[in-house]
Amino acid sequence: MQSFPAWVVRRAESDGGRGAATASLETLDSDFLDGLSSDDDAGSGPMIDTVVRVEYSSVNYKDALALTGRPGVVRRWPLVPGIDATGVVIESHGPWRPGDVVTLNGAGLGESLHGGLAGRAHVEGSRLVAVPPTMSARQAAAIGTAGFTAMLSVLAIERHGVTPQDGPVLVTGASGGVGSIAVSLLAHAGFEVTASTGRVATQSAFLTELGATDVIDRAELAEAGKPMQTQRWAAVVDAVGGPTLVNAVAQLRHGGVAAACGLAQSADYVGTVLPYILRGVTLAGINSVEASGEERRAAWDRLESDVDLRLLDGLTSVVPLSAAREVADRVLAGGVRGRTVVEIGG
Ligand SMILES: NC(=O)c1ccc[n+]([C@@H]2O[C@H](COP(=O)([O-])OP(=O)(O)OC[C@H]3O[C@@H](n4cnc5c(N)ncnc54)[C@H](OP(=O)(O)O)[C@@H]3O)[C@@H](O)[C@H]2O)c1
Missing domain, CATH: 3.40.50.720 (NAD(P)-binding Rossmann-like Domain)
Incomplete structure (x- = not known):
């Protein structure tokens, strides 16, 4: 089984496992990701049917809260944070084929489902959007x-x-x-x-x-x-x-x-x-997390036609996965401008 790097937020054992939350960079295998999705009640949880090799994530305000152990974002522990994931489909029992370049924003990622700050994501295929052919995976992650x-x-x-x-x-x-x-x-x-x-x-x-x-x-x-x-x-x-x-x-x-x-x-x-x-x-x-597949595709169609990629590149910084925690501190201190893309690598 192939392993991959991932940030993981865990709670300390104190207070009956409800102690302070901290994030660390770990090496996982896909069993870890299956564990969480199979916790959902049969039929009532999201349909996790697609495996993505994540190439890029990003540090949104919510990710900064999760990575620094602040409350309000992470709802299950331990959890891979990251509300965005952009990469390549490896396997899908949904509408995708291996090799498709896709992106996912919200839909529970990094909150109640393992998120994008990892080399792999197991996601709901119906919420994925194809990365528009006019932009790179990194640019789609910069939009995020x-x-x-x-x-x-x-x-x-x-x-x-x-x-x-x-x-x-x-x-x-x-x-x-x-x-x-x-x-x-x-x-x-x-x-x-x-x-x-x-x-x-x-x-x-x-x-x-x-x-x-x-x-x-x-x-x-x-x-x-x-x-x-x-x-x-x-x-x-x-x-x-x-x-x-x-x-x-x-x-x-x-x-x-x-x-x-x-x-x-x-x-x-x-x-x-x-x-x-x-x-x-x-x-x-405005609720980006719960947006339907149709709303997602409509918004991404407009993003494809309206985003000036030169301006987007100018407001984007790219950091390696290992730097995500440090960026989170700067986001919460108000010291980050525009968007920070996280390159997963590895
Ligand atoms: N509803 C949704 O679906 C949804 C989706 C994404 C994000 N959000 C929320 O939208 C907000 C922005 O997210 P983001 O990812 O863009 O975060 P961000 O990159 O950290 O930007 C937040 C900006 O808010 C301003 N700000 C920070 N502290 C402030 C304060 N105390 N008073 C006034 N302004 C302050 C700063 O702008 P200046 O330096 O220019 O003042 C800062 O750059 C967050 O609350 C996030 O949770 C909601």
Whole structure:
């Protein structure tokens, strides 16, 4: 049986096996991956029918939490973290053939199912998406959950009927993974984009290069404000939650929409209903994890046509598997820009 490298999050034996969680780089064989999927109740769990040789994963905010032992992401122990996996199908009892180059974002990976920070992944074939022929596996991994979520947010804004003619749009957490790709996608779609960041001094040129026409300091939105504020945005893509999202909603123009996808500032939402009932605004929740196969293919079709691969390469760093834990620390400290792809190797 072939072995492969993998990050594994384990809980310490203390407190009846509920002690502190830590991640370590280990060598596994596929029995380890089978163990978890066979725990699911017959018929009620996901249909794990496809084996992928993972070439690339990435470090999303959730992966940073998992790799540093923080709560809220890993739901079973021990678990291979990594909510993204891109690679080559080795075996499938689903719709795939050996040699197909595929990618998977979320769908329980790295949360309740073993994830992508490993040389192999056993996954649900129905949630896989073929890597578009116009991009490399590394570029698909650079898009990853962050870009998929940014695209779902843009699609939600469009579904709501907001067009570039309706006014400027705001992206919060703009220098991060979701934010930076959202800025570039919205600019590509013709929107005038304002990027909100805590790193105006160092990241303004980067955000302008991605297509932002204005960059504001996130401090402008970070504290609780008035329930109704000057109308500024036709739409918002919010990666940070908390008072930032409440203020952004309070600044939406009549009939505007905020796509809420993140909580980097806070999971709290302490606001009033006034913008909803006086300006008819909408809060659209974005959930990349549970997206259906159809939603995934629709989003990836748009990613294939809309992502500027030159800009994508410019916002991507590539690290070896062994560096994932160190990158996680930097993500949580707010020190990472754009996307970090993890090359599995080995
Ligand atoms: N709903 C979904 O399906 C889904 C999918 C993917 C991600 N997410 C969530 O979306 C968020 C962003 O994910 P990501 O992978 O893009 O993370 P990331 O790369 O770490 O980006 C997060 C960005 O948020 C900003 N930020 C960090 N701390 C902040 C604070 N205290 N106050 C205000 N802004 C802060 C920073 O941007 P600046 O430096 O520019 O200020 C940071 O770069 C996370 O909460 C993640 O869990 C949700």
